[in-house]
Amino acid sequence: MSQQQTKNSITLRGSAQIICEYLNFAINSVLFQRGLYPPETFKAQQQYGITLLLSEDALIKNFLKNLLTQSEEWIVNKKVSRLSLIILNVANKEVLECWDFNVKYEEGDVELSKEKKETLGSKDLKKIQQEIRDVMLQVAATISYLPLLDCRCSFDVLVHAKPDCNIPDMWSEAEPVAISNAQNVQLKSFSTSLHKMETVVSYKLMD
Template structure:
């Protein structure tokens, strides 16, 4: 039985991949739901028992692949606290909406690469499915983005992280009259991720 348990255990690298997979599907879903690009630029893919719309634009795919590849490295080193998807009005450069993906590290810090989790993958995927469902239904309460918008991704790291040359320091993406909605969280028992959307409250 021990061999079987070890085989099915999730490693730190495996956990980082689960987190990055979630972000890839989650970000694509947000780009579709919030109407940043035309619907015909997306294609349905099945994962987590859901139909998720993924961008077919090669530039977006490459951007996300590069960004999440770097994030994966930082997750292994426990140097990332948060990933933010920032949606900005192209004309005024005002931040319209921000999706914060907050990361917590579970277990002992000194364990490094040897840390494993025996949490069933089925359970983790079920938790992720619940979050993705909440992202999809968020259009019901989020204000309509009735202007041309662009998006960027900010990664919040510890101060001593060496940035690759293509990365730059960014200003905090603050939103005036901000209102936040917290989604469900999911955990691999190595990484815990909380998703929060912050948007401008038009009533104020």
């Protein structure tokens, strides 16, 4: 008997879910590490072979759930180019920091997609998770040399989507964000073979 070699396959939906799962952990990690909310409001969870922290605050959980559920649909349909987590000074609304999560669209496994008649990737899930772990470790390391946020801060997330997207009722149009006197740090990227995620943090140099 000959055992047929079967490839790993990942669907567009599965890939978009991996991207949004990363975004959830990455945004939570920034909120925790930058001290926007008390540490006791976060709960540790094992993911990608490391310990990460997720907010237990109901408002934050609901905000991110709604944001990422909608973003997943748009990513499946190639409607999103970037999500931006912005950190603002509560007193004057000045943007102090911006975490850009850039989404690039890749072809996947062309032969497998042709055979199965749908767009598929064949990258090993363990390999993808290792790449995400490396990015998450870099997020934590990068935070250690960012300027201290010595004022009350809040956050928002902007979704850079195509104009033909139907915007949900609770959402609003936002102006582009600019940070004066900004420094940029490019983090490692990861790829599912269908989507590539590049993470860049821009921050204001404090006087």
